[in-house]
Amino acid sequence: MSTFKTEPTRKIFGEALAEYGAIDKRVVALTADVSSSVVTTIFAAKFPERFFNVGIAEQGMIDTAVGLALGGMTPFAATFAAMLLRTIEQIRTCVAYAQTNVKIVGAYAGLSDFKDGPTHNSISDVAMMRSLPNMTVIVPADSTEVRKMVPLIAQHGGIVYFRMSRNDMPSIFDNSHSVKIGKGITVLDGSDITIIANGHMLSRSIQAAEKLKTKGISVRIINMHTVKPLDTALIKKCAKETGAIVTAEEHSVLGGLGSAVAEVLSREYPVPVEMVGIADTFARTGPNHESLLDKYGMSVADITRAAQKVLKRKSD
Amino acid sequence: MATHKHPLELQEELNKIAQELRIEALAMIHRRGQGHPGGALSAAEIVAALYFHQMRIRPKEPNWENRDRFILSKGHASAILYPALAKRGYFPEADIKDWGQIASHLQGHPDKNKTPGVDMSAGCLGHGISIGAGLGLAARISGLDFKTYVMVGDGECQAGVIWEGVMLAAKYKICNLITILDYNKVQLDGTVEEVMPMEPMKAKWASFNWNVIEIDGHDMKQVLASLDEACSCKEGPSVIIAHTVKGKGVSYMEGKAEWHYRVPTTDELKLAVEELDVNV
Numbered sequence: 156m157s158t159f160k161t162e163p164t165r166k167i168f169g170e171a172l173a174e175y176g177a178i179d180k181r182v183v184a185l186t187a188d189v190s191s192s193v194v195t196t197i198f199a200a201k202f203p204e205r206f207f208n209v210g211i212a213e214q215g216m217i218d219t220a221v222g223l224a225l226g227g228m229t230p231f232a233a234t235f236a237a238m239l240l241r242t243i244e245q246i247r248t249c250v251a252y253a254q255t256n257v258k259i260v261g262a263y264a265g266l267s268d269f270k271d272g273p274t275h276n277s278i279s280d281v282a283m284m285r286s287l288p289n290m291t292v293i294v295p296a297d298s299t300e301v302r303k304m305v306p307l308i309a310q311h312g313g314i315v316y317f318r319m320s321r322n323d324m325p326s327i328f329d330n331s332h333s334v335k336i337g338k339g340i341t342v343l344d345g346s347d348i349t350i351i352a353n354g355h356m357l358s359r360s361i362q363a364a365e366k367l368k369t370k371g372i373s374v375r376i377i378n379m380h381t382v383k384p385l386d387t388a389l390i391k392k393c394a395k396e397t398g399a400i401v402t403a404e405e406h407s408v409l410g411g412l413g414s415a416v417a418e419v420l421s422r423e424y425p426v427p428v429e430m431v432g433i434a435d436t437f438a439r440t441g442p443n444h445e446s447l448l449d450k451y452g453m454s455v456a457d458i459t460r461a462a463q464k465v466l467k468r469k470s471d
Numbered sequence: 472m473a474t475h476k477h478p479l480e481l482q483e484e485l486n487k488i489a490q491e492l493r494i495e496a497l498a499m500i501h502r503r504g505q506g507h508p509g510g511a512l513s514a515a516e517i518v519a520a521l522y523f524h525q526m527r528i529r530p531k532e533p534n535w536e537n538r539d540r541f542i543l544s545k546g547h548a549s550a551i552l553y554p555a556l557a558k559r560g561y562f563p564e565a566d567i568k569d570w571g572q573i574a575s576h577l578q579g580h581p582d583k584n585k586t587p588g589v590d591m592s593a594g595c596l597g598h599g600i601s602i603g604a605g606l607g608l609a610a611r612i613s614g615l616d617f618k619t620y621v622m623v624g625d626g627e628c629q630a631g632v633i634w635e636g637v638m639l640a641a642k643y644k645i646c647n648l649i650t651i652l653d654y655n656k657v658q659l660d661g662t663v664e665e666v667m668p669m670e671p672m673k674a675k676w677a678s679f680n681w682n683v684i685e686i687d688g689h690d691m692k693q694v695l696a697s698l699d700e701a702c703s704c705k706e707g708p709s710v711i712i713a714h715t716v717k718g719k720g721v722s723y724m725e726g727k728a729e730w731h732y733r734v735p736t737t738d739e740l741k742l743a744v745e746e747l748d749v750n751v
Contacts, residue, residue, distance in 0.1 A: 222606040
């Protein structure tokens, strides 16, 4: 099974934001007393006049970002995804409804803040964000994708929710990796089933595909970094060509990537779907991120089991 | 407070406009069968002063980069804003009659993407000060000298997020942010004192290091002078605590919580217009 090197994802985000901030003077950064955690410190050191620490005041942070956007700036408002949940009304009314060009960075998402426990986990953010009109939702799969996405998000003429992990993500892509918002990427081709994954679950899906290959199962893997707008054409194509779908995400199975894929397929091309994610439950504090993913239904074995189950359903 | 800039004729003209806005607001609410008269009427002098004297705006160029902004954070007072915008020429005055119809650009609460001249959508309370602070910071970064005026309600100040914005504006010394508190003492469920007391209001803002100006919000001379004073402050953000009367100008509405959201009948409207006309 492939093992992946890891890279410091948060630091890479911080560097990418500062690098882009040098090119585009309209980029500003806001944070709510977690700048060292989300590594907007690099931006702050280079552009102190464009950096605003609002204190532990997440709702005020979003509204201040809204005002900056109204004034022609491109604000990146970054804090823990879990704490952004208290700003959902700000995001709905003043960002999504008012269509203000705010980039919301939800850091420490999923179970990645393993040491701080369920209060700091965020397993519902994708569901909440993608239910909002005008919202774009991006869940990058590795640090290279994070780095490549930052300029695209800044240049994107609208609201983005950018979901980030706390931890050093396994490195999947090299510098030649090319991303486009709203376009899924075929990471591995195959014919029996398709695994549609994002975030931390992409590397685990690649490992699962290797295991499945030894059992004679040909797996296609899609990196669905953009949950909204969803690449429905690619999903339909995969359903037609492989006839079975597994989704894999570090999020509740209610309302996230799996639901989004199922919404498309149930309407346009019904095939069996199995969803890998956290069941409708809160997790626990753990010694590390990986063990929590394993415990809460997102292990490599969980993906292979889901693949075998969906294959059986396909052949039934 | 300096008053030489505001001759009596100007005050009288603005007072007349305020009364006309009140009449139009009540007519709109009556016609639509929906709306918030009390908090619209309490804000009439301030809105008249802003749109017909104070603000640097170009109604034919509503998105002009360096225009002064107005955020009606207490968005339920839309019935006083819409007639002001129409009268200033942002859109035809005839549009007013369609308020709330599906095809109308005039929403229940102000919508910046539908109605020309609305600088920010509002409706859910508590957002205006942080948003105004963000606009103030954007002006600073861009080297623009526009000002942002934010009108908040007294009940609205019960929302914690208001004070998040208040802290931020003070921290960053955002002088180009002027907040006007329409302190009419009444909210939906009763008086502010009953629902959630906010006194000492002045001390609250002062303790957050804001420049505080206290006025009678129906005295045009004081309204104009306070806006000038707030604009001249260089140390940080200013709040004008405008003591007002909910439903001001209509005897049977004044100070009554039931007129936060109630529609005047045909007879009630007639009586209101008679009372307001006397003062025009």
